[in-house]
Amino acid sequence: MSDFAIEVNALRKSFGGRAALDGLDLRVPAGSIFGFLGRNGAGKTTTIKVLMGMLRADGGAARVFGLDAGDPAQSVEARRRIGFVTEDKELYPYMTVEQIIRFTRPFFPKWRDDLERRYLKMFDLPPKKKIDILSKGMRSKLMLLIAVCHSAELLILDEPTDGLDPAAVEDVLRELVAIAGSQGTTIFFSSHQLNEVEQIADNICIVDKGRAVVAGVLDDLKARYQRFHVVLESELAAPVRWVDGVEHVRQEGRTVSILASGNAEGIVRQIESLPGASVERFPVGLKEIFLEKVRSDENALV
Amino acid sequence: MILRVNQSSGIPLYLQVMEQVKHAVETGALRSGDQLPTIRKLAEDLVMNPNTVARAYRELEHEGVIELRHGSGAYISESVGWNSKITRKAQAVVQSAVERLVASGLSGSEIRRLVENELAMLRDGADHE
Numbered sequence: 001m002s003d004f005a006i007e008v009n010a011l012r013k014s015f016g017g018r019a020a021l022d023g024l025d026l027r028v029p030a031g032s033i034f035g036f037l038g039r040n041g042a043g044k045t046t047t048i049k050v051l052m053g054m055l056r057a058d059g060g061a062a063r064v065f066g067l068d069a070g071d072p073a074q075s076v077e078a079r080r081r082i083g084f085v086t087e088d089k090e091l092y093p094y095m096t097v098e099q100i101i102r103f104t105r106p107f108f109p110k111w112r113d114d115l116e117r118r119y120l121k122m123f124d125l126p127p128k129k130k131i132d133i134l135s136k137g138m139r140s141k142l143m144l145l146i147a148v149c150h151s152a153e154l155l156i157l158d159e160p161t162d163g164l165d166p167a168a169v170e171d172v173l174r175e176l177v178a179i180a181g182s183q184g185t186t187i188f189f190s191s192h193q194l195n196e197v198e199q200i201a202d203n204i205c206i207v208d209k210g211r212a213v214v215a216g217v218l219d220d221l222k223a224r225y226q227r228f229h230v231v232l233e234s235e236l237a238a239p240v241r242w243v244d245g246v247e248h249v250r251q252e253g254r255t256v257s258i259l260a261s262g263n264a265e266g267i268v269r270q271i272e273s274l275p276g277a278s279v280e281r282f283p284v285g286l287k288e289i290f291l292e293k294v295r296s297d298e299n300a301l302v
Numbered sequence: 303m304i305l306r307v308n309q310s311s312g313i314p315l316y317l318q319v320m321e322q323v324k325h326a327v328e329t330g331a332l333r334s335g336d337q338l339p340t341i342r343k344l345a346e347d348l349v350m351n352p353n354t355v356a357r358a359y360r361e362l363e364h365e366g367v368i369e370l371r372h373g374s375g376a377y378i379s380e381s382v383g384w385n386s387k388i389t390r391k392a393q394a395v396v397q398s399a400v401e402r403l404v405a406s407g408l409s410g411s412e413i414r415r416l417v418e419n420e421l422a423m424l425r426d427g428a429d430h431e
């Protein structure tokens with residue numbers, strides 16, 4: 001098997017002249033828990049639909065397990081090995097929980113009865129209830145149960161914790177970690193909840209306006225990104241706007257706040273060359289990186 | 303062993319796990335030969351990524367704090383007793399430095415910030431060597 005469960009190159013897709021995907025690149029290492037982040041309308045769901053063969057891209061390539069998602073026959077082969085939770089959590093509304101499970105399992109020869117029992121109990125899913133009266137959170141859990149029980153090698157989850165209460169979110173995250181740890185399943189999930197991405201993802205990609213703006217190993221990104229607080233001797237001292245690695249500079253009087261994505265040593269050297277300047281550094285979380293990357297056109301608001 | 307991580311602090315999670323294991327060794331909560339939880343168990347307990355736990359264990363092994371025995375898990379190294387003697391000596395150095403800084407009028411949080419800043423500078427310097 002390839003080192004990447006998902007590989008996307010220069011993917012393009014437009015709807016009525018508006019580009020939803022504008023040259024997206026994405027590499028999801030096999031065995032990773034991958035957090036796919038972006039604002040509403042950034043292109044997350046479009047990407048997922050292309051990966052699942054539900055939408056045809058206008059250009060570029062999308063491969064899952066090395067199989068072309070744009071080729072119907074190859075896509076069917078890939079989808080057998082994928083567990084999928086959709087954004088709208090839509091399931092046949094007239095079926096009961098029990099019926100949809102019974103309906104689904106014959107499609108998947110490697111169905112896990114033990115997991116089915118375990119999740120029915122843990123998620124507190126009522127077997128006799130009809131799907132149309134379940135809450136969004138309940139439907140989300142039911143889809144997750146189906147996705148997990150057919151022994152998928154890859155889970156593609158579009159906002160899997162949307163509509164869940166905090167205790168249920170923690171249950172779901174713990175199960176995802178357990179599945180990744182025990183079966184080596186690759187998990188690709190989109191989310192607006194930066195804290196849950198920080199909690200379980202080892203790799204991330206932030207997408208904005210249909211392009212990947214940050215991607216990599218989360219712990220490495222956190223080690224690279226830092227914030228420097230500088231106090232200058234005079235307001236006129238030149239800031240370090242043009243030093244390599246500087247992402248964003250904000251100055252108020254004699255204090256300057258710098259967000260950097262690397263080259264910490266070079267930046268510190270530059271600051272210390274200013275007479276009388278003092279510098280302190282602080283770690284930067286995913287939220288700050290995210291806001292910096294997706295709001296760069298709106299710096300006036302930050 | 304009770305570990306806690308703060309996922310939104312901006313400090314890489316594998317470093318947080320490493321620091322806490324080392325701290326447990328320094329305080330004597332973990333001793334030579336003690337077994338650590340398996341990667342899977344710790345990942346599930348902390349609800350964090352198994353790959354991240356694995357990375358922390360690999361780095362701890364690299365630093366000689368733990369030994370990974372194939373098939374049976376991770377153990378605190380036999381050599382860490384030596385390390386805690388150094389720690390005791392270091393504690394005396396830190397104690398006298400802190401006393402002097404407090405006497406000069408600095409607050410606890412100011413001292414903590416100064417020390418952390420120095421460590422961060424040192425770490426970056428070392429990364430580039």
